[in-house]
Amino acid sequence: MKKLPAFARLRALLTALAVPAAFVLAGCGAPFKAATPTGFVDLGDKYGDDEYRATTADGLVLGVRAFKNEPKGALDFWVRVVENRMRDTSGYALLDTKEAKDRAGNIGKTLRFGHDESGVPHLYYLTIFVDDEHVFLLEAGGTKDLVEKHEEQIAWSIANFLPS
Amino acid sequence: MPRSVIRMSLGLFLSMLVGCGGASYGGAAAPDMAYGGGAAESAPMAQKAAYAPGADMDYSDGDAGGMLASNGPLPPPAPPVAPTATAAGNTTPAPSTETQRAPMLIYTASMNLAVFQVVEASKQVETMARETGGFLARRDDHSIVIRVPAAKFDDVIKRIEQLGDVLHRNLTAEDVTEQYMDVEVRLKNARAVRDRLQQLLAQATKVEESLEIEKELTRVGTEIEVLEGKLKYLKDRVAYSTITVSFQAKQTDSVKPTVRIPVDWLNQLGLGRLLNL
Numbered sequence: 001m002k003k004l005p006a007f008a009r010l011r012a013l014l015t016a017l018a019v020p021a022a023f024v025l026a027g028c029g030a031p032f033k034a035a036t037p038t039g040f041v042d043l044g045d046k047y048g049d050d051e052y053r054a055t056t057a058d059g060l061v062l063g064v065r066a067f068k069n070e071p072k073g074a075l076d077f078w079v080r081v082v083e084n085r086m087r088d089t090s091g092y093a094l095l096d097t098k099e100a101k102d103r104a105g106n107i108g109k110t111l112r113f114g115h116d117e118s119g120v121p122h123l124y125y126l127t128i129f130v131d132d133e134h135v136f137l138l139e140a141g142g143t144k145d146l147v148e149k150h151e152e153q154i155a156w157s158i159a160n161f162l163p164s
Numbered sequence: 165m166p167r168s169v170i171r172m173s174l175g176l177f178l179s180m181l182v183g184c185g186g187a188s189y190g191g192a193a194a195p196d197m198a199y200g201g202g203a204a205e206s207a208p209m210a211q212k213a214a215y216a217p218g219a220d221m222d223y224s225d226g227d228a229g230g231m232l233a234s235n236g237p238l239p240p241p242a243p244p245v246a247p248t249a250t251a252a253g254n255t256t257p258a259p260s261t262e263t264q265r266a267p268m269l270i271y272t273a274s275m276n277l278a279v280f281q282v283v284e285a286s287k288q289v290e291t292m293a294r295e296t297g298g299f300l301a302r303r304d305d306h307s308i309v310i311r312v313p314a315a316k317f318d319d320v321i322k323r324i325e326q327l328g329d330v331l332h333r334n335l336t337a338e339d340v341t342e343q344y345m346d347v348e349v350r351l352k353n354a355r356a357v358r359d360r361l362q363q364l365l366a367q368a369t370k371v372e373e374s375l376e377i378e379k380e381l382t383r384v385g386t387e388i389e390v391l392e393g394k395l396k397y398l399k400d401r402v403a404y405s406t407i408t409v410s411f412q413a414k415q416t417d418s419v420k421p422t423v424r425i426p427v428d429w430l431n432q433l434g435l436g437r438l439l440n441l
Contacts, residue, residue, distance in 0.1 A: 116282050
């Protein structure tokens with residue numbers, strides 16, 4: 001049997017490894033693409049594929065998480081579940097709710113909560129998008145002053161969020 | 165005065181004291197002790213003692229007859245029985261007069277607000293109390309208790325609801341009319357006994373008799389003070405409603421069960437996790 005040149009062998013080996021790796025990566029990648037606004041730093045490599053974090057130097061934090069849509073529910077269901085949990089169990093004040101739209105044009109809902117942490121008023125925004133497979137939670141939280149100061153960046157990160 | 169007469173008189177009044185436990189307002193005793201006796205008092209006197217919230221309160225511990233002519237406005241949450249004034253000179257017996265009396269209601273509210281801007285909200289609640297003629301009763305990190313004039317109860321509740329996210333509220337109206345009337349009748353009778361004892365004391369000729377009457381006077385005096393205190397307490401609770409505002413999550417043992425969806429990530433919501441990078 002004729003031996004292949006060293007270069008050809010290496011190429012065959014890489015091909016053999018790359019093909020399955022590509023399949024694996026395709027199945028394991030993050031189910032969303034988060035958008036990091038100006039002034040925030042992406043802390044993504046510290047978290048799993050299903051989670052994204054970004055923060056400002058002052059401590060205003062953005063987060064995105066994806067969960068399986070199980071039990072399968074529509075947007076209204078998950079919004080109501082989250083609202084009840086935050087108000088009844090955690091005592092957060094629901095300040096208002098408004099419609100949200102991601103980069104793909106999906107409609108979601110933003111719940112704006114207020115809560116005192118160690119006597120300091122904080123704001124906590126939860127935006128929910130739902131598709132057949134996933135429930136996406138986009139969080140933004142920090143002291144009231146910080147959040148109010150960065151309202152535009154938070155809105156931008158929601159508008160540019162993209163489910164995969 | 166013969167000693168036996170004094171003893172008989174004392175015995176009579178003691179038996180009246182025992183029998184005036186409030187079960188009967190009809191005034192089986194002398195007419196001036198009957199509950200309905202005050203109905204014939206003058207209108208100004210009657211108005212002076214009107215207890216409807218918002219009216220000028222008379223805390224002079226007063227006069228049983230005045231209570232019968234409560235013609236002021238009723239508390240805002242609209243008690244079921246409309247008050248009517250008793251006409252001067254009306255000789256209606258006590259039971260029918262009772263039915264004309266406005267109910268004495270103690271309004272109490274407990275409100276649970278979400279924990280947000282607690283310091284500011286708490287200050288605003290206190291300001292509301294002062295603006296409406298009420299006062300701060302108690303305050304700590306998580307709650308504030310205010311007392312407001314009953315006539316302002318409804319307004320203050322509405323204003324507090326504007327302050328934040330009301331998670332839970334509980335409003336109660338306790339009818340203490342019967343309790344008040346009971347104390348009132350017992351007080352009136354005790355005062356009558358005291359007056360009579362004082363008359364007997366003035367007529368007593370022997371030291372032994374005087375000592376016996378004075379001993380009884382002391383006992384009756386103490387009872388009058390206790391009854392006056394109860395009356396004042398009830399008047400105060402009717403005149404000023406109590407509102408408790410708490411800033412905390414709903415208690416887990418709340419009457420209304422909360423459905424808990426069995427999804428783990430719901431337990432991972434909140435600022436605590438998000439800000440813990």
